[in-house]
Amino acid sequence: MYNLTIAELVRGLQSKAFSSVELTQHFLDRIAALNPDYNAVITVTADQALKAAIAADKRLAAGGAPALCGVPILHKDIFCTKGVRTSCGSKMLDNFIPPYNATVVENFEQAGAVVLGKTNMDEFAMGSSNETSFYGPVKNPWSTDCVPGGSSGGSAAAVAARLAPAATATDTGGSIRQPAALCGITGLKPTYGRVSRWGMIAFASSLDQAGPMARTAEDCALLLSCMASLDDKDSTSIDHKIDDYSASLNNSIKGLKIGVPSEYFSEGLDKGTEQAVRQALSDLEAQGAELVDISLPNSGLSVPAYYVIAPAEASANLSRFDGVKYGYRCEDPKDLQDLYSRTRAEGFGEEVQRRILIGTYCLSAGYYQAYYGKAQQVRQLIRQDFTQAFEQVDVILGPTCPSPAFKFGSKGDDPVAMYLEDIYTIATNLAGLPGMSVPCGMVDNKPVGLQIIGNYFDEALMLNVAHQYQQVTHWHNLAPEGIA
């Protein structure tokens, strides 16, 4: 059952080939047996899941059940879940139990999905290797001495290891696409404002966006249909028509203009990765798509701009974790200053502290214009690059990240090397564009991801391209050794 896609699970549940209780128990058993190898799931909500499954079976029996009724999923531990600990991968929130659901969680509940638990992640979504989690690193199911990517490493590893057919994730600079690439699954970061941020713990508010992770584009279409909503609780949620993402999956891509940015195939790109991505481009060309060389001249500025804007916003977003209202508080503070400084020094990990300090510095009097002001100008230039590119092409394709999964600790003492992991993904966050990653090959027995970048609200077209690609390739069906 664990090898079935969501589309297949929905058919199986509706035709009563198996019940939601059976399915839920099956995945709970897999989590119990296999999760110790990967550390992908940090909270298992077995009792609630089985209760929800019983309810789902009743709805299925009664007929007219909602789209994902009875389908088990996992939520990244960044989404607030009512009554269930939501840690954001941090000691700071190790004891935090929200009294409300994130809108994403609410939407899945409405769609009848069954929540198996919460997935591991880099602390406050800050990291590209899942090594910054308070709950320990997640191991890549393809090679357990390698990282799964981050920050949604738990969600990606869980889907790759078939601990759940799908998981929610978030992407601020590549946190859906990079771990999807490194774990050989399909993941989509929608247009900024497409999915509500209510109840999703903020890292960098102007960049954060939630999206689905699954094994196929077809599944991502089903999941995105459920996640996308206009939410009056999120002022940055955008009132734009929600497409039927599944309806256009089988459209022909003949004549589709694919932009290939020269900047995404330059120095620093692993040879094997480049070969796999170029092969994918040929495969799409064979299906009738047209490749167009394009340039995104300001690409090189995206990492520095991002590492000003994201930490600046984070430095304010994380100020609320002060030991006063909820979450971690240091023992026996001697005064207010001590309460603040020790709570935050003890409650936050090293990478989070580093980014708070960077962000605080960038916003300081005398530095604001040179850093934050400049970064906002760069952001504008990056947006213009894409706007011009999309005047010529329908989608932009390239590698998701420069190389396949790397070994634990290999970039640990060099934050800049780690930040370059997101060199191809960050620009879309700065521009607010949608991007996705699709498995497109293997290098040294480790997956490679193909990135598809679309114009604003063109998720349906991106999913269509990805689905057409998956009709003629098998990469998304591969499973790590010992899994399938």
Next chain:
Amino acid sequence: MQSISGWDTVIGLEVHVQLATKTKIFSGASTAFGAEPNTQACAIDLAMPGTLPVLNKQAVHYAVMFGLAVDAEIGKESAFERKNYFYPDLPKGYQTTQLEKPIVGRGNVEIQLADGSTKNIRIHHAHLEEDAGKSLHEGDFRSGTSGIDLNRAGTPLIEIVSEPDMTSAEEAVAFAKKLHSIVTSIGICDGEMSQGSMRFDVNISVKPSGSDKLGTRTETKNLNSFKFMEECIAQEVDRQIDLLEDGGSITQETRLYNGETKTARSMRSKEEANDYRYFPCPDLLPVVVTDETIETLRRNLPELPDARQARFVKQYGLSDYDADILGSDAGMSVYFETATEKSGNAKLTANWTMGELAARLNSEAISIANSPVSAEQLGGLIARIADNSISGKMAKEVFEGIWTGEGSADEIIEARGLKQVSDSGALEQMVADVLAANQAMVDDYINTDQAKRKKKLGGFMGQIMKASKGQANPQQVNQILAKKLNELL
């Protein structure tokens, strides 16, 4: 420039006005004052992780109304920023406020001074922001406890920033009172100073008379009464002048004034000031106010105090002085007009509203909005004075009865049998009885010089009023008495 022994004073105000919206600026929690601590703070106000602000449109409209009332430019696209600092009653660790693009731009407020002159005070801008919660301390940090009440957190404020156009405590207080009058008149603030609905930060500096160069200023924060403001300014001006005259210099600092002990102290110097690291709030979109909205609000803007005062003179024939007092206070003016409608006598109503009622409310520290005597009830009482049903003296007794909840004037007059006797037959009989029973007094009256007789009338009046239990109409009694005594001469 008004100078004190060779010095000019320069004063600018920053005024925090709590907007009278039902819910908070970024959440649906109630803004009502006085609830149990932390019962009016929702997940957003508590800055729970993942929560997001949604702007209260009413707060935006109220801010625009203020802008229109002071003839200011309205920011058609304003923006919120985060002002970062740590404090336990600031749940997010930043205050959401406006800096670069405020909703209200330059404006003007005209103030009246005691000598009858007027002066224009310029408004630099006014911006929207959220209020913080309250910290309550008992004992020191280790042995004592600090409590935090977040009911106030997220209450919408406009902060009005003036130009440093005031040169004395009198002008500053006149300006503060005028703002109070404006915001209560247009209904955007309840004006309850004791509940912190309006709070004033006063920037004060002095410079040698006639000098163009401004002196170093201090800022005294959070004054919540006109009286404290006046005292604090006088004290701070003296302190600065004394310091400079002794060859010292002024430290740029933030100060606190304690109205109870009448002392001020330094809170922090400029060097200790926070770097607030303002930056645009990514959770909120720019606030767009359309021309259509502005015009609708302008059309529906309630009467402003200046216009109302002029109308009171014209419509009710009030003196400038009365119109000024009644017209400048929104609560009082509504009360006065409602009561007048019922009483039919504006002058008497004005006297009673500013006199008996205001004094009583003042002594019990009750706002006119919460007056135990409603405007209709006072109007009903005055109607009975106007038609001579009761005397002015009895009216005070009736007023007392209404205050303590005995009912309307008519009910009390009826229940207590206070109705003035104006029936001339009954009064003639009453006078005759008193004269008959007091022959010695009558003889005394007759034997007194004509010039001094008038003084003797009081004695008879007292007897008659006593006999009538105060219900006799005094004017009528006076006439009858004079007539009857004259007949005896």
